[in-house]
Amino acid sequence: MVWDLYDGVRSGIALYRGQPHYFSCEFDEGIGNYADTFSIWPVPQNVLEIATENWEIYRAWERRFHAGEVPLATHPGHGGLSPRYDETEHQIDTFLAALGEPTGRLTAVFEARSEQPALPFGCLRDMDVAWGDVV
Numbered sequence: 001m002v003w004d005l006y007d008g009v010r011s012g013i014a015l016y017r018g019q020p021h022y023f024s025c026e027f028d029e030g031i032g033n034y035a036d037t038f039s040i041w042p043v044p045q046n047v048l049e050i051a052t053e054n055w056e057i058y059r060a061w062e063r064r065f066h067a068g069e070v071p072l073a074t075h076p077g078h079g080g081l082s083p084r085y086d087e088t089e090h091q092i093d094t095f096l097a098a099l100g101e102p103t104g105r106l107t108a109v110f111e112a113r114s115e116q117p118a119l120p121f122g123c124l125r126d127m128d129v130a131w132g133d134v135v
Contacts, residue, residue: 001055002110002127009110010034013043013051014129016106020048022096023108037134039102047095054088059123066120107132 004010010025020043028035043051057076064070076085109132112125119125 001051002124005124006034008034009108009127009129013048016040016104016131019043021103022099023106026105036107038106038108040104040106041099041102043095047092050088050091054085054092057082057085057088062123063120066122068120105134107134 001014002009002012004012008025011023013020013022015021016023021040022043023038023040026035026037026039027033061070061074061076065072065075074081076082077089079086109130110127111130112127116125
């Protein structure tokens with residue numbers, strides 16, 4: 001699940017060593033830009049289930065939006081439009097606010113999966129990640 005994109009992948013949940021982890025791209029104040037490193041934290045099963053439900057709600061909206069079926073104003077992240085999305089978003093935010101120090105720092109290369117269902121133009125493609133050691 002890629003949650004944030006800004007000139008590249010910035011945060012989300014992905015497997016690391018077979019276990020789900022929240023990842024967040026580090027910002028390098030020295031260069032005034034995002035670094036090539038990511039902090040990671042393990043994600044418990046209950047949070048993964050909540051995040052997956054939240055992601056599915058968003059992805060369903062995204063497909064409808066990029067197919068021209070609904071306007072941007074219906075984005076579930078605007079709040080008050082999807083009670084379940086709002087609830088899961090709050091639970092995710094609570095989990096993220098309680099994170100301590102990261103359990104690791106890694107580099108990452110994200111690539112869109114080659115085999116994907118047909119999606120309207122503009123939809124985010126599912127991605128795979130290759131993690132590497134920080135050098």
